[in-house]
Amino acid sequence: MAEGQDGGGSPAPGWYPDPENPGNRRWWDGIAWSTFSEPLGGGSSLSPASGSSISPGTPPGPTGGPPPGSFPPASAPRPAAGAPKIDPWLWQSILATLFCCLPLGVVGIVFAAQSQSAMSVGSYDVAREKARTARLCTLWSVGLVLGLGVVWLLFLVVGVASAGF
């Protein structure tokens, strides 16, 4: 999953100009735009030669991101103050495990746990990817159960209707 960043299908994860809000930059997670957007400038230097941008003088915020096309900042642990906010989808996965009756929720818990592990060592790109997979498992599990419920309801209605005649 996270290893596929150099696959060439879509741009590598990183901060890119926000297509919806020029003047902002937005986190691209490698597959889709995230909700994390912040103003450009604000003291952060986005000079092309920002190879050594993670210096003690770097202002807070996940700065130091490369301009489009340069190497992703994948494994460089960022200062905690600028750590991106990632919801690992742990409790949501637990909820799905207990109330959606499908083993998919357990898979979600594993990915949520992996996400928290990655976060604890500062690998935020991996953490984001794992959290996305946990979310995927949880939402699919909820969606499938809702779908089954609707089908069940239809059968029930048809059954009651045909029993009435």
Next chain:
Amino acid sequence: MSRSVRVVEPVSRMVDTLPRWVAPATVGVVALVGTAVVGTLDPEVRGHLTPGCPFRTLTGLDCPGCGGTRALYALTQGDPGLAIEHNVVTVVALPLLVLAWAVWAAYRLGWRDRPAVVSPAVAYGIFATLVTFFVLRNLPWFPFTWLGSGAG
């Protein structure tokens, strides 16, 4: 995998365009209404109206959530002992899930700086607990039978 992402992504992007309180409010209302409905219907009656656990229907085994709805009903009737007999993990998890929802809602509303995060050890511990419970509750010998959902 990527096809699944394509189904989920548009949905979550739509959710992103809604005000931030909508998601926690929806989850909260659904949980409250669900609890109210479960609490008013005796499982003997409800069992004929609602589908059973799909995993149990297919395999005949208890999933980690089997007995959870009956446990919730027992709790609304003020019988925690019966609730624990149906599904002990759900009974323990419910207050924690309510807490997690509250933390999440606070984060979504901007009252809290970051989402709910526990240490990796706790997260893996939860996973191990659920898997162990999943296996043990299906063993046919006492005292493990006590962990089962008690469904016929």
